Amino acid sequence: MMKSANLFADLPGNLPEELIEILVDTPDVRIERIVSTGHASPPGFWYDQAENEWVVVLRGKATLAFEDEERVLKPGDYVLIPAHRKHRVTSTSEAEPTVWLAVFFGGKTAAGAE
C-alpha cells in the first residue's frame, strides 16, 4: 500500500539507454527517477513537452540546454521547465551515474490551453 524504496538503490553502472522508473503516476502528477550514465539527447533533438517539469539532479552532473542558455546541474540543483519550453540534455557525467528526480504536472491544463 505504501510504496517505499531508496532513490540511490540499484544504480546501474552502465546502460545502453537511460533508465526511467515511474514512482508515482496519477492524472495530476507523475514522478520519475531517471538514471543517466553519459547519456545525452540525440543531436538536434529537443524535448517539447505538454507538461510542466520540475527536475532536480541528486547525484552526478548534467548539462541542460535551452534555446537561449545552458545550465550545469550539480547535486541539489533544480529547475522548473514550463510546458513547451524546448530543452535538451547536452551531457551527463560518464564517471558516475547521474540520478534525476522529475515531477511532471499540469499536462491537462497545458494541453487545454494550446
Added chain:
Amino acid sequence: MMKSANLFADLPGNLPEELIEILVDTPDVRIERIVSTGHASPPGFWYDQAENEWVVVLRGKATLAFEDEERVLKPGDYVLIPAHRKHRVTSTSEAEPTVWLAVFFGGKTAAGAE
C-alpha cells in the same frame, strides 16, 4: 521565469521551527523543501492530510510513525503517504539538518471522495 536553485543551499544550522519553502504551487501539485533540525511532531499530534504526499529524505535522518508501524528514513529513502493516512514525525537528526522534499497532490480528488 525558470526558477532554479539548490536544495542544499542556505541550510540553517538551528531553527526554532521547521523551515518550509514552497518550490512549486499549482492547483495540481505543491512541492516543498522542508528543513528539520531535531524537530518532531508534538506529542499526540498526527497529520491527517486531504492530499497524498510523496516524500523523500535527501540529507540527515528522520523517523516517521504511522498508527501501525515506524520507519527510519535515510538519504534517498522515500515513501508515498496516501491521503488521510495518519502519520507523525517521531524524530529528526539533531547532528545535522534533515532535508526533505515533499510532493503533495490529488487534494481535490481526495476531498471530493470524502
